Amino acid sequence: MASNDALTTADEYQDLLLESPGFSEFLLGLATLSASRLGADGSTVECTITVERDRAPSTVAASSVEGQRLDETQYGFGSGPCLTALRQQRTVLIDDLANDQRWGRYMASIAKADVRSVLAVPIPTDPSARAALNSYAHTTHAFDPAAVALVEDHAASMSRILRLALRLHAPEVLPGKLRAALKSRAVVDAAVSLVMLQTRGGRDGALELLQAAASSTNRRIQEIAREIVEGTQLPYSPDGSKR
Numbered sequence: 001m002a003s004n005d006a007l008t009t010a011d012e013y014q015d016l017l018l019e020s021p022g023f024s025e026f027l028l029g030l031a032t033l034s035a036s037r038l039g040a041d042g043s044t045v046e047c048t049i050t051v052e053r054d055r056a057p058s059t060v061a062a063s064s065v066e067g068q069r070l071d072e073t074q075y076g077f078g079s080g081p082c083l084t085a086l087r088q089q090r091t092v093l094i095d096d097l098a099n100d101q102r103w104g105r106y107m108a109s110i111a112k113a114d115v116r117s118v119l120a121v122p123i124p125t126d127p128s129a130r131a132a133l134n135s136y137a138h139t140t141h142a143f144d145p146a147a148v149a150l151v152e153d154h155a156a157s158m159s160r161i162l163r164l165a166l167r168l169h170a171p172e173v174l175p176g177k178l179r180a181a182l183k184s185r186a187v188v189d190a191a192v193s194l195v196m197l198q199t200r201g202g203r204d205g206a207l208e209l210l211q212a213a214a215s216s217t218n219r220r221i222q223e224i225a226r227e228i229v230e231g232t233q234l235p236y237s238p239d240g241s242k243r
Contacts, residue, residue, distance in 0.1 A: 034133060034154065035063035046070070046115075046136040050082050051166075053129045057083060066113070067136055069189065073109055076187040076229055080106045085120035086132040091152060094118040096140040105229070109194045117142040121151050124159040129166055133158065191225035 035047040046067035051060045057075055062068035074080030080103050081092040094100045097116055100107060115136045123131040133155045137143065143151070188210070195206035210228075214221040 029061075031061035031063045031067075034135070034158075044138050045142070048082075048134045048136075049123070049131060049162075050086055050134060051125075051129055051131045052083075052086055057086065066115075067134070070110060070113060070115065070136055071134060073189050074103075074106055076189055076191070076225075077103070077106045077109070079103050081118050082120040082132050082134045085122050085134075086130045089122045089124075089130070091122070091148065092118075092120040093143060093148060095143075098140075105194070114138055116140045119143045119148060119151055121148075121155040123155045123162055125163050125166060131162060187229055188222060188225040191228040194228055 031047045031049050035045050046062070046064045048059050048062040048067040048071045050057055050071055052058070059068050059071040062071065071082055074083050081094055084090075084103075085092040094102075095117055097107065097118065098111070116139050117137045119135040119137075119142075121133050121135075123133055125131045133151065135143070135151060191210060192203060192206045195201075195209055199206065199209065210221050210224055213219075213224050217224070
């Protein structure tokens with residue numbers, strides 16, 4: 001992990017904001033810049049930024065598709081390290097994902113992901129929004145005390161420019177149906193992760209199982225996904241029949 005005294009300067013943040021064609025591009029730049037700096041020693045670190053407004057969290061930027069999926073799976077369960085960091089405004093560190101018992105169902109659902117340690121740090125923002133910088137590493141104990149302090153400083157230094165950006169760019173007003181659809185997608189993603197864990201199969205196979213269960217019971221896939229997320233075991237056999 002990089003050991004720079006300062007990962008990014010205020011001037012670099014301002015330049016990024018001024019040079020980005022839009023808000024989304026600016027946020028993506030923040031996540032990508034964070035990932036590149038945190039992995040400056042050759043290690044791979046995925047970085048994401050979560051912003052929550054009106055109790056609706058979303059991954060507004062991610063340095064990789066994998067990082068975004070790890071974030072969004074939490075939203076389906078309604079809990080996880082990143083949501084805890086954001087809502088409780090405290091740093092959350094997972095040194096070894098395989099041996100951490102917190103957020104059990106979420107942790108189990110991402111057990112097959114190539115991630116071994118997680119660090120989530122709140123980014124101070126205005127009262128109308130909460131934010132967190134999330135870092136996923138592919139080795140255990142990737143974030144020693146010095147690295148944690150470094151990321152906390154990085155998140156703090158990001159605060160002012162992110163607050164400014166959030167003020168300049170009004171929150172996107174999502175129609176009720178679209179917001180519900182985004183929530184349903186998060187639940188389905190969470191259920192797919194659990195099915196992958198229980199069947200030891202791939203993502204496509206897990207999604208096919210959910211689709212088969214929905215077809216055989218004449219129900220919506222979102223309903224079945226919700227049952228799986230809220231239950232303790234996969235309630236359907238591979239052929240879609242009730243266990």
